[in-house]
Each structure stands twice: as C-alpha cells, then as structure tokens.
C-alpha cells in the first residue's frame with residue numbers, strides 16, 4: 047500500500063489556507079447584497095481580504111484551525127489501520143508547519159498534546175466503497191461554531207414544535223436565533239432529522255461537505271432547505287452578529303431512520319471559515335478538489 051502521508055499534509059494545507067471557491071463566491075455575493083458602508087459589509091470585506099491573504103501566503107484562514115474531521119472512502123483491500131497512521135503522522139507534520147494550531151487538549155488535565163493528536167483526535171471515519179479510488183474529505187470544524195450547534199428532541203413544547211417538518215423548521219430557526227453572531231456568521235447549517243443522538247449529530251456534520259446550493263433529492267426537504275435559509279436571513283443577525291441581511295449562506299438537510307419513540311433534529315453550524323477539501327487517489331495520481 048502506498049504511503050500517502052505527504053499527500054495528506056498537502057490536503058491539510060489546502061484545507062486550512064484556501065477557502066473553497068463556492069464559499070468565496072457566496073461571501074462576495076453577500077457583500078454586494080449588504081448596505082454600502084454598513085458594519086455587515088465591512089465584516090464581509092475583512093473576511094474576503096483575510097481569505098485572499100491566507101491563500102497567497104499559505105497561512106491558516108483563522109487562528110482556530112478546528113477539529114480535523116477526515117471522511118475516508120476506500121476500496122476493498124486497503125488497510126484502515128495504515129491509513130489512520132498516515133493521517134495522524136500528517137497531522138503532526140502539518141502542526142509543525144503551522145498549517146494547524148495545536149488544538150488537542152486533555153479534557154481532564156487541560157494539557158495540550160502539542161501535535162493535534164490524542165484520544166479520538168483527529169476524527170477519522172472510514173467507509174468501504176465499490177469505487178477503485180480512495181477519496182478523503184477533510185473538514186476543519188472551528189470551536190466557536192461547534193459550540194452553537196444544537197440538538198432538539200421533538201416534540202418541543204416551548205417552541206410549539208411537533209414531530210413534522212414544520213417542527214423541524216421551528217427548531218432550526220431557534221438554533222440560529224440562539225447562536226446570534228457567536229458562530230462567526232454568516233454560517234452554513236447542516237441539519238439531520240432522525241437517528242439516535244450520536245448518529246444524528248454525525249450525519250448533520252456530513253451535510254456540511256455538500257457544495258453550496260446543492261438541494262436534497264426529496265422535494266419536501268429541498269423546499270425546507272430554501273425556506274429556512276430565507277427565514278434565517280430575515281432574523282437580522284448578519285455577519286458576525288453586526289446586523290444585516292446575511293446570517294446564513296446555505297442550509298442543507300437530510301434524514302435518517304429513527305426509533306418510534308424518538309425524533310431528534312441536530313443542527314451543525316459551520317462558520318464563514320468553511321474549510322472543506324477533498325483528495326482523490328487514483329493509482330499513483332493524487333488530485334485535490
């Protein structure tokens with residue numbers, strides 16, 4: 047099996063320092079939409095200058111380089127233990143090169159491991175598939191936006207949210223309202239309906255890998271994605287909470303089967319520094335998206 051350690055380091059560098067094109071475009075569009083000279087427009091201008099400098103200088107887009115979350119899709123015959131070891135080694139090298147801030151802290155002692163490794167750190171999920179290529183998707187999930195993620199168990203009496211899509215709409219908007227600017231808006235929302243608590247949160251985060259504007263195949267969920275996006279942007283929270291028309295750049299929803307007794311809705315909030323990239327390994331060739 048080939049050694050992909052250096053390729054993983056490059057994946058981390060690109061993810062940490064080069065905002066995806068769809069995010070940059072969405073921030074540029076939002077900038078034009080905000081009132082000229084407003085704090086909202088100023089915040090978006092700062093983000094755009096920031097991401098341009100980060101790309102040019104190969105420096106992290108934000109000081110919090112987040113939790114590295116790797117989703118590894120691999121063909122039959124690859125060793126997941128070997129891939130995990132290469133990913134961890136790449137994380138150590140990327141930390142030495144300052145593409146990542148040392149972010150792994152022992153929850154009991156408070157000690158920082160110094161190299162972004164620790165118990166279940168980084169996060170790595172493996173998925174065997176039928177393709178003959180390896181695809182590795184990486185997300186760097188910032189702490190501030192992670193803190194404003196939320197999970198609801200429906201029905202929710204205070205919000206008058208029942209076990210239906212109208213209930214889902216109410217709780218997702220509640221999560222945005224509670225977050226205010228603390229998730230470093232404008233954000234992107236990944237929403238999971240159903241599952242148990244753990245699966246629901248993990249699935250909501252997987253929605254954040256979808257490109258902006260991607261709509262669910264289910265017309266009802268696609269319509270809900272549009273409705274929540276529109277209504278979240280009517281809340282007036284705006285970029286970084288300064289007020290304005292742009293609170294979220296997109297909303298992406300999908301559903302899981304659930305127990306009859308449970309109806310969870312999980313909301314993962316991704317900040318404007320929406321760092322996600324993919325790497326494809328086809329034979330000896332490695333490409334990045």
Ligand code: SF4
Pocket residue numbers: 108109110111112187188189190191192229230317318319
């Ligand atoms: S939430 Fe995002 S933009 Fe804000 S500090 Fe954290 S990583 Fe940076």
